[in-house]
Amino acid sequence: MNMVCLDLEGVLVPEIWIEFSKAAGIPELSRTTRDEPDYDKLMKFRIEILKNNNLKLPDIQKVISGMEPLPGAVEFANSVREKTQLVILSDTFEQFAKPLMKKLSYPTLFCNSIIADKDGTIIDYALRQPDGKKEAIKAFKSMKMRIFAAGDSFNDLAMIREADAGCLFCAPEQIRKDCSDLTCVDTYKDLLAKINTFLD
Amino acid sequence: MNMVCLDLEGVLVPEIWIEFSKAAGIPELSRTTRDEPDYDKLMKFRIEILKNNNLKLPDIQKVISGMEPLPGAVEFANSVREKTQLVILSDTFEQFAKPLMKKLSYPTLFCNSIIADKDGTIIDYALRQPDGKKEAIKAFKSMKMRIFAAGDSFNDLAMIREADAGCLFCAPEQIRKDCSDLTCVDTYKDLLAKINTFLD
Numbered sequence: 001m002n003m004v005c006l007d008l009e010g011v012l013v014p015e016i017w018i019e020f021s022k023a024a025g026i027p028e029l030s031r032t033t034r035d036e037p038d039y040d041k042l043m044k045f046r047i048e049i050l051k052n053n054n055l056k057l058p059d060i061q062k063v064i065s066g067m068e069p070l071p072g073a074v075e076f077a078n079s080v081r082e083k084t085q086l087v088i089l090s091d092t093f094e095q096f097a098k099p100l101m102k103k104l105s106y107p108t109l110f111c112n113s114i115i116a117d118k119d120g121t122i123i124d125y126a127l128r129q130p131d132g133k134k135e136a137i138k139a140f141k142s143m144k145m146r147i148f149a150a151g152d153s154f155n156d157l158a159m160i161r162e163a164d165a166g167c168l169f170c171a172p173e174q175i176r177k178d179c180s181d182l183t184c185v186d187t188y189k190d191l192l193a194k195i196n197t198f199l200d
Numbered sequence: 201m202n203m204v205c206l207d208l209e210g211v212l213v214p215e216i217w218i219e220f221s222k223a224a225g226i227p228e229l230s231r232t233t234r235d236e237p238d239y240d241k242l243m244k245f246r247i248e249i250l251k252n253n254n255l256k257l258p259d260i261q262k263v264i265s266g267m268e269p270l271p272g273a274v275e276f277a278n279s280v281r282e283k284t285q286l287v288i289l290s291d292t293f294e295q296f297a298k299p300l301m302k303k304l305s306y307p308t309l310f311c312n313s314i315i316a317d318k319d320g321t322i323i324d325y326a327l328r329q330p331d332g333k334k335e336a337i338k339a340f341k342s343m344k345m346r347i348f349a350a351g352d353s354f355n356d357l358a359m360i361r362e363a364d365a366g367c368l369f370c371a372p373e374q375i376r377k378d379c380s381d382l383t384c385v386d387t388y389k390d391l392l393a394k395i396n397t398f399l400d
Contacts, residue, residue, distance in 0.1 A: 001294060001313055001328050081306040094201060106281040108308040110343060113201055128201050129344040139339040143310060144329040 002199055003140060004080050005159065007133075007151030008090035008109070011169050012073040013100045016064060016092055017046070023063045026053060033154075043125050056120035057095060065099040076188035077104050084199055087140075089133045091155055093125060110136055133159035148198040150191060157182075165198050167191070202399055203340060204280050205359065207333075207351030208290035208309070211369050212273040213300045216264060216292055217246070223263045226253060233355075243325050256320035257295060265299040276388035277304050284399055287340075289333045291355055293325060310336055333359035348398040350391060357382075365398050367391070 009015045021029035028049050036042040050060070069077075080086045090097065090111040101109055110132070115124040129135055133151075137159055140147055149156070149163035152171045160166035160182060168175060168184035169191055176184050185191050209215045221229035228249050236242040250260070269277075280286045290297065290311040301309055310332070315324040329335055333351075337359055340347055349356070349363035352371045360366035360382060368375065368384035369391055376384050385391050 001310065078306075082302075085308050085310070086306075087308055102282075105305050106278075106286075106307075108285050108287055110201065110285070110345070132343075136343050139343045142342070143332075143336050143339045145310070 001085070001144070002146045002148070003085040003087060004195055005087050005089050005133075005137065005140070005147055005149040005163065006080075007153065007156045007159075007169075008088050008092055008097060008100075008111070010152040011070075011150065012077060012088070012104060013069050013097075014067060016067070016096050016100075019067050020060060020063055023066065024053070024055065047122050047124070050122055057114065057116045057122055058120050060096065060122075061099060064096055067100060069100060069103050072188045074104060076192065077107060079192055080195060081107065083195070085145075087136075089136050089149075089159060091132065131158060134162050137162040148195055150194075167194050201285070201344070202346045202348070203285040203287060204395055205287050205289050205333075205337065205340070205347055205349040205363065206280075207353065207356045207359075207369075208288050208292055208297060208300075208311070210352040211270075211350065212277060212288070212304060213269050213297075214267060216267075216296050216300075219267050220260060220263055223266065224253070224255065247322050247324070250322055257314065257316045257322055258320050260296065260322075261299060264296055267300060269300060269303050272388045274304060276392065277307060279392055280395060281307065283395070285345075287336075289336050289349075289351075289359060291332065331358060334362050337362040348395055350394075367394055 006012060018030045021027060026049060029046060031042065033039060033042060077086065086107050088107050088109040090109060092111050093114040094109065094111055095114045097109055097111060110128065112128055113126045114122055115126055116122050133156065137147055137149065147163040149160045149166035150169045151159060152169050154175060157179060168179065168182050170186050171184050185194060206212060218230045221227060226249060229246060231242065233239060233242060277286065286307050288307050288309045290309060292311050293314040294309065294311050295314045297309055297311060310328065312328050313326045314322055315326055316322050333356065337347055337349065347363040349360045349366035350369045351359060352369050354375060357379060368379065368382050370386050371384050385394060
């Protein structure tokens with residue numbers, strides 16, 4: 001049995017922190033792992049800024065609710081689901097992704113979680129597991145699934161390489177250069193063609 | 201991160217072989233594992249009958265296309281997907297389930313596969329893996345998911361018991377009797393209440 005595993009941000013929806021940073025007018029929140037490679041340090045920094053700006057989980061979800069999937073993403077995801085099983089493997093937080101998942105008709109999502117207190121103040125985050133995307137592919141393989149994976153970022157490489165087949169999608173120039181063993185496609189049409197070849 | 205794993209037939213959709221048997225007017229096809237406990241023998245028997253009646257995969261899919269999810273199943277599945285991740289674990293075949301999955305807005309489905317030749321004649325079947333439902337729960341646990349599972353049949357018991365929590369749904373009297381350690385609920389409202397308690 002076949003399945004497709006896709007990264008979320010940059011593949012089906014915009015980068016959530018960057019869009020949220022713009023919408024909330026807080027440029028510091030656009031800081032990413034490219035600026036601060038220590039993910040835990042970066043998240044603590046983000047949580048501190050949210051606290052200082054009195055931004056709670058419902059405020060963030062409200063801003064994210066105004067975001068839309070990337071143009072063509074809904075139709076693309078629907079096409080994949082008509083053909084095979086689709087699971088989203090993401091490093092985002094389930095509470096952030098929710099309004100966007102609704103717009104994608106709730107594909108299955110494995111990701112991380114935000115820890116908020118009763119009044120919605122974000123106090124911490126919980127990784128599902130270290131190397132979550134790669135471990136998910138390993139788990140699906142233990143279920144005898146045959147997997148095609150695609151993503152756009154450094155954190156997608158282990159997932160793509162662990163899968164039976166896969167490619168990069170709209171990856172930044174540096175990743176294309178560093179990973180010349182992986183094909184990179186730049187449109188949903190081309191990505192769907194890759195998936196169709198895998199399924200045939 | 202939480203998820204719900206559900207059996208398909210008898211939980212969200214009717215028993216496919218029984219409905220197909222009625223629609224096609226072939227009573228022998230309603231034979232189940234209750235009549236023939238050897239699953240492989242049962243499937244070979246079914247494939248032989250299909251061949252004798254010149255019924256090919258597209259004919260079967262056409263009949264299944266006329267079936268509907270159980271009353272209330274669409275709304276129930278949507279409610280679950282608004283709250284958490286839903287994965288269907290089924291012993292059906294992906295090619296059979298497809299028209300019904302469309303009516304359920306394509307939740308992720310892990311099941312078995314029919315092997316048909318180019319003209320659609322069913323020649324064999326392929327199990328995803330032995331003990332597929334239980335192994336799937338184990339794999340999700342290796343992904344650090346916290347799982348609620350529900351089903352109606354003997355082949356769901358290992359799945360329910362392997363999960364963090366779960367219950368029977370509309371199970372036959374014999375199973376309720378044999379598994380008095382498991383709660384059995386009989387409405388989507390009660391099943392959703394169980395799931396909500398698990399998620400809280």
